[in-house]
Amino acid sequence: MKKEKRELILDGTSYFAEVEIVEKSDKNNLIKMYSLWNELSSILSKYGCRRLNFPEISELIFCYIYDCWRVNNVPQIKHSSFDCYNPKTYSRIQIKATSVADDLTSFGPRSIWDELYFMDFFPNGKYDGCFDVYLIPNESVYNYPVRSDETFRDQQKRGVRPRFHIKTGLIKPLKIKPIGQYNLFEL
Incomplete structure (x- = not known):
């Protein structure tokens, strides 16, 4: 992964921000992160704890697949709440993910994005590296x-x-189909 200062075009205005660029050579580390998350979550579950949240890993996996940049903040913008940036379309991307059967997703009161993606890391009812990606209208x-x-x-x-x-609130009632179905171990 590279950290670089890059230009982001947001609403027609140019900004510079430090971004993380996930490279193809990062695949093994993404698999390792997923495996360690799964192992730790399984141990916690045995003690009656909830599984760990998944946001940082899901954002990196999304960037890996879709050639986007991960953005932590844009210094010139007071509230830059998006997670990733697509340098080809100049889109601010918000990633929401779940690793359980029934998600409960929260958004900041100032969350803004151009594209919202939902990643389901429990599509088969097990933790096998499979995940579905949905573009939510x-x-x-x-x-x-x-x-x-x-x-x-x-x-x-x-x-x-x-x-x-x-x-259950959007994907199922609106019959939204995944734009991609993947297995992390087979990328």
Whole structure:
């Protein structure tokens, strides 16, 4: 993985930020991260603890597959809440992931993105390296009824952190198909 300062074009404006570029030579380390995460999560489960969250690893895997850059922050922007950047399309990418059957996904009240991807690392009901990637339509998220009287957009306007189940709330009812189905061990 390389860390470099790169130009990001966001809404037609040029910014410079330090990005992480995942290279093809990082594949073995991604597999090792996944395997160590799985091992530690399994041990924690034996003690009645929850499995560890998966965000950092999922972002790196996404960047590896789709040739995007991981972005931790853009210094010139006060609230740069996106995870990755596509240098070909100039898109801010938000990654949400799950490693359990029924996700509960949360968003920051100031989260912004051009493209939202959901990665399901438990599509077969086991931890075998398989995962599905979904592109989630933005308007479906913003208009999602988080409560009976409030949409996702309403909660963001109030400065509240919206939470809902992407799999059962959007993917299944809207019949969203994965844009990719992978096995980390076979990339």
